[in-house]
Amino acid sequence: MKKTQMFQLLLQEPGSFILPGAYDSMSARLIEETGFKAIYATGAGISNAQLGWADVGLTTMKEVADVVARMNDVTTVPIIVDADTGFGNAINVMRTVRELERAGAAAIQIEDQVSPKKCGHFSGKAVISQEEMVGKIKAALDTRLDENLAIIARTDAIAVNGMNDAIERAHAYKEAGSDVIFIEAPTTFEHLKQITSSVKGIPHIINLVEGGKTPLVSLEEVEELGFKIMLCANTILRTAIKGITESLKVLKKEGSQENLHDLICTWEERQNLFKLKQVKELEKEYLNSL
Known part of the structure; x- marks a missing residue:
């Protein structure tokens, strides 16, 4: 079964599910091996881990696609990709969808911030018009080759224009054909209730950031x-x-690894995670004849 189909089935299953974020192939593999059913390729995490900078729109589409392709290569569950603003206007979104679909995305998330964007829980955000975002969603839907590739529409309008505008945008993005709605950074429990009671008939994402704006x-x-x-x-x-x-x-203070054992995985855990046994089996099959 394709990963796109797997994600669509996840959306249809009863109940809610946790979607942990990965920032490289190692973290993606750990998420799957811990038993989670899907992986989120986090834009903020990729910026932090790959560039060493805050989530302020510095990553390029190609950098994200390369990381996603490597995640996809070592995992078997769906990957949901944070594509920021789509890396430009609706025409840029078309290329972004093509590249991320080739990289193995099962779902692509696009937000309505201006470019360059900021982390959804940062201050000083700005959003494009509702009409421009609808155009981006339609461009994404028209570009995808696999009709099961999910398009997730995120709005950051709460922080800019308030809840009413965010709800209005969510309805418009649903009408445009989005598979999932993501209203970012609600600040109260009442906001959370309002989101799902106001925009019905479509799955919703809640983004829980430790120390962030959402309870x-x-x-x-x-x-x-x-x-x-x-x-x-x-x-x-x-x-x-x-x-x-x-x-x-500990290493700097003590000048020794003696007291690090409780802070690190074992040698065996490391090699098991990175499939050393499987590599050796491949060597035995393909290299012994040389």
């Missing part, structure tokens, strides 16, 4: 509120930063 809720609460996808876009990136920092502090 943190559990998967059970997410389901009760009517959201389909509980996005945890950069949770594992931030745990990795914390773990790396703590291990470096």
Whole structure:
């Protein structure tokens, strides 16, 4: 089954699901091997991990596509790709969809911020017109080769124009043909209820950012509120930063690895994750004849 079909089936299954964010092939593989049903290729995480800079629209479409292709190569579950603004206008969106579809995306998320964009939980955002975003959505839908490739429409209008405009945009984006609606950065529990009660008949994403603008809720609460996808876009990136920092502090302070064992995976865990056994089997099959 194609990954695009797998994601469409996920959207149709009863209940809500957690969508963790990956920023490289290693994190993508860890997400799948921990048992999650899909992977989110996080734009912020890719910018942080690959460029070493904040999520302020510095990554290029090709950089994101390259990371997604490598994630796709080592995983078997659907990958949902954060494509920021589509990297330009509706014509740019067409190329973005072609490139990300070739890279293995099962779904592509496009937002209505101006370019260059900012992280959805940063201040100082601005949005394009509703009409321009509708054009981007239609361009994406018309460009995809696989009709099961999902198009996710995100609006950042709450922070700019308020909830009423965000709801109006969500209705317009649904009408344009989006498969999933993503209203970014609601700030209250009442906002969360309003989103799903106002825009019905389509799956919704809730983006939960530790320390961000949206109140943190559990998967059970997410389901009760009517959201389909509980996005945890950069949770594992931030745990990795914390773990790396703590291990470096120990190494610098003590000048020894003796007390690092509780902070690192075992040798065996590392080699199992990166499929050393499978590589050796391939070597045995294909190299012994040389």
